[in-house]
Amino acid sequence: MKQNYTTSVVPITSMRTLAKSSAFIVFASLTSILVAANQEPPANLASMKGSIRIDGSSTVYPITEAVSEEFSKVAPKVNVTVGISGTGGGFKRFCAGETAISDASRPITPSEVALAASNKIEFIEIPIAYDALSIVVNPKNDWMKSVSVAQLKQIYSTGGPKTWKEIDPTWPDRAMKIYSPGTDSGTFDYFKEAVVGKEGKVRSDISVSEDDNVLVLGVSGDQDAIGFFGLAYFEENKDKLRSVPVIGASGLPVAAQTSTVNDGTYPLARPLFIYVNSKSASKPEVVAFVEFYLNKADALIGEVGYVTLPADILAKSNANWKARRLGTQFVKDDKKVDGSFSKIYK
Amino acid sequence: MKTGRTIPQAKRILSNRLMWAACLGATTIAVLVLSALLITIAIEGTGALTWSFLTSFASRKPAQAGIIAPLMGSIWVCAICAIVAIPVGIGTAIYLEEYARRSRIKSLIQLNISNLSGVPSIVYGILALVAFVRFFGIRTADDAWTFGNAESIFYLQIPFGPSVIAGGLTLALVVLPIMIISSQEALRSVPQSLRQAALALGSTQWQVVWHVTLPAALPTIMTGAILSMSRAIGEAAPLLVIGGFLLVFQTPANLMSDFTVLPLQIYNWAGRPQSDFHKIAAAAIIVQLVVLLAFNTIAIIIRQKLQRPLQS
Amino acid sequence: MTSIAARTAAEISQRGRIRSAAFQGFFEGSIKAMLIALTLLSVLTTVVIIAVLVEETIGFFTMADHPEISLWSFFTGTEWSPLLGAKPLFGVLPLISGTLLVTAIAGIFAMPVGLLTAVFLSEYASPRTRSILKSVLEVLAGVPTVVYGFFALTFITPYLLQPLSSSFGTYNAMGAGIAVGIMILPIVCSLSEDALRAVPQSLRDGAYALGATKFDVTAKVVIPAGLSGVVAAFLLALTRAIGETMIVALAAGGLAQLTANPSQQVQTMTAYMVQIFLGDAPAAGVEYRSSYAVAFTLFLITFIMTWTGAVILKRYREEYE
Numbered sequence: 001m002k003q004n005y006t007t008s009v010v011p012i013t014s015m016r017t018l019a020k021s022s023a024f025i026v027f028a029s030l031t032s033i034l035v036a037a038n039q040e041p042p043a044n045l046a047s048m049k050g051s052i053r054i055d056g057s058s059t060v061y062p063i064t065e066a067v068s069e070e071f072s073k074v075a076p077k078v079n080v081t082v083g084i085s086g087t088g089g090g091f092k093r094f095c096a097g098e099t100a101i102s103d104a105s106r107p108i109t110p111s112e113v114a115l116a117a118s119n120k121i122e123f124i125e126i127p128i129a130y131d132a133l134s135i136v137v138n139p140k141n142d143w144m145k146s147v148s149v150a151q152l153k154q155i156y157s158t159g160g161p162k163t164w165k166e167i168d169p170t171w172p173d174r175a176m177k178i179y180s181p182g183t184d185s186g187t188f189d190y191f192k193e194a195v196v197g198k199e200g201k202v203r204s205d206i207s208v209s210e211d212d213n214v215l216v217l218g219v220s221g222d223q224d225a226i227g228f229f230g231l232a233y234f235e236e237n238k239d240k241l242r243s244v245p246v247i248g249a250s251g252l253p254v255a256a257q258t259s260t261v262n263d264g265t266y267p268l269a270r271p272l273f274i275y276v277n278s279k280s281a282s283k284p285e286v287v288a289f290v291e292f293y294l295n296k297a298d299a300l301i302g303e304v305g306y307v308t309l310p311a312d313i314l315a316k317s318n319a320n321w322k323a324r325r326l327g328t329q330f331v332k333d334d335k336k337v338d339g340s341f342s343k344i345y346k
Numbered sequence: 347m348k349t350g351r352t353i354p355q356a357k358r359i360l361s362n363r364l365m366w367a368a369c370l371g372a373t374t375i376a377v378l379v380l381s382a383l384l385i386t387i388a389i390e391g392t393g394a395l396t397w398s399f400l401t402s403f404a405s406r407k408p409a410q411a412g413i414i415a416p417l418m419g420s421i422w423v424c425a426i427c428a429i430v431a432i433p434v435g436i437g438t439a440i441y442l443e444e445y446a447r448r449s450r451i452k453s454l455i456q457l458n459i460s461n462l463s464g465v466p467s468i469v470y471g472i473l474a475l476v477a478f479v480r481f482f483g484i485r486t487a488d489d490a491w492t493f494g495n496a497e498s499i500f501y502l503q504i505p506f507g508p509s510v511i512a513g514g515l516t517l518a519l520v521v522l523p524i525m526i527i528s529s530q531e532a533l534r535s536v537p538q539s540l541r542q543a544a545l546a547l548g549s550t551q552w553q554v555v556w557h558v559t560l561p562a563a564l565p566t567i568m569t570g571a572i573l574s575m576s577r578a579i580g581e582a583a584p585l586l587v588i589g590g591f592l593l594v595f596q597t598p599a600n601l602m603s604d605f606t607v608l609p610l611q612i613y614n615w616a617g618r619p620q621s622d623f624h625k626i627a628a629a630a631i632i633v634q635l636v637v638l639l640a641f642n643t644i645a646i647i648i649r650q651k652l653q654r655p656l657q658s
Numbered sequence: 659m660t661s662i663a664a665r666t667a668a669e670i671s672q673r674g675r676i677r678s679a680a681f682q683g684f685f686e687g688s689i690k691a692m693l694i695a696l697t698l699l700s701v702l703t704t705v706v707i708i709a710v711l712v713e714e715t716i717g718f719f720t721m722a723d724h725p726e727i728s729l730w731s732f733f734t735g736t737e738w739s740p741l742l743g744a745k746p747l748f749g750v751l752p753l754i755s756g757t758l759l760v761t762a763i764a765g766i767f768a769m770p771v772g773l774l775t776a777v778f779l780s781e782y783a784s785p786r787t788r789s790i791l792k793s794v795l796e797v798l799a800g801v802p803t804v805v806y807g808f809f810a811l812t813f814i815t816p817y818l819l820q821p822l823s824s825s826f827g828t829y830n831a832m833g834a835g836i837a838v839g840i841m842i843l844p845i846v847c848s849l850s851e852d853a854l855r856a857v858p859q860s861l862r863d864g865a866y867a868l869g870a871t872k873f874d875v876t877a878k879v880v881i882p883a884g885l886s887g888v889v890a891a892f893l894l895a896l897t898r899a900i901g902e903t904m905i906v907a908l909a910a911g912g913l914a915q916l917t918a919n920p921s922q923q924v925q926t927m928t929a930y931m932v933q934i935f936l937g938d939a940p941a942a943g944v945e946y947r948s949s950y951a952v953a954f955t956l957f958l959i960t961f962i963m964t965w966t967g968a969v970i971l972k973r974y975r976e977e978y979e
Contacts, residue, residue, distance in 0.1 A: 007695040053604070065406050065593055072403065072595035081604040082593040084935065098507070131816060158744040177827060182912075182933065204743030206831070207913040207923055214912065216619040221815070223827025237619050304406075347791050358871050365873040369773050369782060372774030373791075375849065379840055380798060386813050387805070434696050441693035455697065457968060464894070464964035465707070466901025469929050469957055472950070473707050475935070519703060526700065540662060548683060552689045558662055573800065580802030583903035583928070587935045609802040609904070616808040617908060624812055638800050646793075 033237030050285035051079035056090025056103030059230035066300040067293045076283045086210040087186030100280035103165045104273045107185030107330035122278040130255035130307040133268040134234040136241045140223040143171045146245045147251035152195045158203045178206040179215045235305030261307045271341045391628030403595045418597035419605035426514025435525025443533040463523035471584030474516035481505035499600045508589030511601040517578040528570030532563040551555035565652035572645035582609035709716020714950030738914040740945045752914040756924035761899045763835025772846030780854040795844040807908030810837035825921045829911030832920035837905045842895040886974040895965035903928040927956045
């Protein structure tokens with residue numbers, strides 16, 4: 001993400017201009033203080049009551065878990081429960097009206113939009129972080145020094161290689177143990193689209209789980225294993241795993257980390273979302289929770305291991321929330337909108 | 347005993363010794379394996395067993411995590427299970443033992459009950475999902491019948507959704523066959539002479555059951571009830587199906603609350619790669635085992651205390 | 659013995675419950691009706707289970723957009739990949755083989771050790787040892803099964819299996835199988851011991867009088883006499899093993915493959931059901947229905963096993979009195 005910095009210099013020509021400028025500055029500060037005071041989160045979080053059901057992505061879960069934990073400390077009477085059914089599973093419940101907030105590691109799909117519409121559910125789409133999808137192997141794997149998207153496609157597609165040697169003849173002739181998030185996972189959907197492609201199919205002889213912790217345990221316990229999941233799960237388990245740099249557009253291997261996501265060189269970077277049910281968004285406890293989420297996210301996202309959104313997208317995100325903008329920007333006329341996240345999201 | 351073949355004395359002594367060695371060996375293996383289990387858990391878990399562990403909620407940081415939510419969830423769910431399963435189980439057993447005559451139907455019902463006791467608990471989870479959580483689809487969650495307001499303790503919502511009452515009813519389904527079978531055996535063990543004496547004095551059948559048979563069978567029935575509850579408190583699979591694992595920051599406030607139970611929390615923490623979570627999983631297991639031990643001790647005490655009247 | 663009855667009759671007359679015969683009849687009748695209703699609940703449970711499972715299973719086999727699914731392809735297909743792969747395949751054999759592999763490992767461990775321990779308890783142990791060990795076994799029978807799964811993941815696989823061979827990954831059939839075996843050990847032991855103790859002492863004494871050694875008595879008299887109980891105990895334990903969910907969900911793996919190699923991952927029927935239901939698919943998709951078909955298969959298997967156990971007990975139980 002390229003940041004545009006502009007500076008401007010205003011020359012002070014006379015005392016009158018100085019007086020005018022200072023008056024203006026004082027006036028502006030007072031107004032903004034007043035405006036900010038009006039937009040403070042509703043007082044008395046401690047006495048607020050209600051319940052908020054959240055479900056969805058296991059990738060987004062670490063952030064939501066951290067936010068819910070901190071929120072429960074300041075608003076102990078609000079009942080927050082968080083599930084991990086996977087992005088797809090979460091949407092099925094969200095579009096049936098069973099949950100107030102859905103965690104998602106991919107944008108909502110046309111069929112899910114249709115399901116929501118048929119149940120008269122309206123929602124607000126809020127991107128909250130960036131993730132660098134990490135390709136991980138066991139620390140004992142010292143032969144896979146980097147991997148290309150084409151090789152990943154080969155490994156995960158149907159009819160893919162059974163041994164390491166089949167991908168690269170310098171690699172050992174041993175059977176691969178392949179791990180993947182399950183089909184209800186947004187990480188899976190993103191990987192399929194970005195790596196395997198729309199036409200391709202993911203092979204069936206791999207070990208799947210919706211629970212990223214299972215993938216971590218699996219890869220860390222088997223030297224011939226390979227898997228993928230969100231950056232946070234790698235950061236949490238750095239001592240047990242090795243992240244493989246992916247070959248980027250420049251032809252050079254790029255490691256999965258905050259800097260390469262921010263400057264756009266990591267090829268498998270993607271946004272993470274929360275979707276809020278608009279009916280729930282009229283409840284004070286839900287509003288308080290979402291505001292808390294947006295305020296605290298910056299601090300907690302780094303702690304959890306993901307990448308904070310750049311300032312301009314954060315501003316758009318906040319503006320859309322304040323305006324309670326309904327609907328998704330990623331589906332138009334029942335079809336998925338093509339293009340990169342930063343271009344589509346306004 | 348097959349004879350007709352004389353086995354040399356030495357061989358017989360040897361086979362005798364070998365059998366003894368094999369039996370002792372097997373028992374030792376059994377004891378060793380089970381001790382290894384308990385010792386591993388004790389080593390991993392005792393460090394994390396603090397008062398704050400028992401009273402805090404879950405957290406992303408293992409050092410701050412606690413089990414108050416699953417503990418209270420387990421208590422609520424098991425209480426509901428007990429309230430439903432124990433009367434229904436005893437009632438069914440009374441009917442089958444005291445009222446029903448030997449007939450084809452009765453032995454079919456008996457066969458049915460013993461089959462139900464062998465059904466995997468996850469199948470009960472599926473049944474509960476369809477029947478209690480979704481009420482066979484007659485109403486969706488968004489458009490549920492509600493009684494009372496959400497603040498009070500008497501809030502009720504149909505369909506139940508993944509709530510405490512659905513969890514309790516699920517466990518009641520799992521535990522019911524065991525309860526029926528053990529109550530039946532308890533009633534069967536009451537001497538017929540007691541019943542006949544009461545009938546001879548002019549009691550009606552229900553009076554015999556209520557005033558004579560049931561009190562006599564009560565110690566064994568209570569033991570069976572407590573053992574059923576121990577099974578209920580350890581069940582995780584059916585609850586996983588009806589609600590999944592949930593991160594909950596509240597203890598249940600009414601029948602419609604979301605919940606989680608100790609075995610599910612153990613499952614969640616045990617499945618995490620960080621070894622600190624394994625430590626608190628082990629501590630939660632210790633809490634679970636202590637509760638189990640308490641239940642069993644109560645069962646033994648009840649069994650001993652209530653057994654005296656019959657011996658007079 | 660009649661004191662209770664006498665006491666009761668006295669109580670009843672003291673409370674002055676002089677009810678009219680009609681009221682008493684009505685009261686008795688309504689109590690009986692209520693008890694019948696409670697009994698019918700157990701029947702209702704089975705009926706609803708079968709109805710729910712059968713309805714969705716029939717739906718599974720008759721899906722219009724999946725004409726390739728048939729009873730034949732389901733029960734003889736060797737690949738189970740409902741969600742991935744070039745096209746979804748619904749052969750249930752890999753799931754059944756996963757369940758059988760784990761159960762077989764569990765049985766190979768638990769049945770001999772359990773039976774021999776039961777023999778020790780009934781024939782060799784002093785009454786004090788017996789009561790201590792039996793109480794310990796009773797308590798262990800109530801330990802939640804997640805604990806055994808935890809034990810498999812944190813002790814059995816890393817410290818017992820992985821040092822043996824590097825082909826054991828984190829998730830393998832052997833670790834889960836051993837854990838399931840440990841879980842059913844108390845059941846096998848306790849029930850077999852009950853069966854062996856039920857054999858009258860007179861049989862044993864008769865054999866001893868004829869000059870038999872303890873081995874002769876145990877192997878040729880006691881065990882054959884108590885065989886029906888022992889076999890019923892084995893069947894019950896194996897039924898528990900087949901239906902076990904948490905241990906295999908934690909430790910066996912997520913890859914359904916038709917293999918007899920215990921160092922490999924397997925997916926059991928129960929673990930697959932958990933996977934689908936956790937994803938909470940309310941829609942009538944083919945994966946959701948496939949889970950019901952698997953559930954129905956599991957229900958049939960355990961039904962047949964329990965029924966066989968009951969038949970064996972009834973027909974082969976020897977009457978001694």
